[in-house]
Amino acid sequence: MLNTVPDQTPRLHVAAAVIYSPEGAILLARRPEHKHQGGLWEFPGGKVEAGESVLAALARELQEELGISAIEAQPLLQLQHDYPDRSVLLDVYSVTAFQGEPQGCEGQPLAWVTRDRLREYAFPAANQPILDCLLDSAAD
């Protein structure tokens, strides 16, 4: 008999931020080795909790992971990616103003990177459309 149970892996909803310094550099954080996609560089953020808005999740994650308060955030892009072990929906925002000095509150290394050097960092596979977007952008 055919297995008629639909293959529906729940998709993990994640809010992530492309955070700009006043000089236009972008903040990257290195994921801890033991986590999913560990050791790779990411745009800070994390899981949207049940009943939470994406912007509230973004603000909460930036506070928890970096100790900063987002002041201005604009939607940049939304993308889906299926890893062998997990499916994600990344909701990516540009954060162009924030309060506080970002710190790796969870011990994660941080790097301020100019757009022309983004290619030197290893990202999770899901991030390719974000990088394409940032590298294609003719803005500033």
Ligand SMILES: Nc1nc2c([nH]c(=O)n2[C@H]2C[C@H](O)[C@@H](COP(=O)(O)OP(=O)(O)OP(=O)(O)O)O2)c(=O)[nH]1
């Ligand atoms: N924050 C972030 N997550 C990303 C990026 N690219 C990418 O594939 N992901 C994936 C990795 C993870 O599977 C998921 C984020 O989940 P996470 O485990 O970091 O979530 P979290 O910050 O809430 O962490 P935790 O409390 O569950 O430990 O999204 C990215 O650029 N930024």
Ligand SMILES: [Mg+2]
């Ligand atoms: Mg996170």
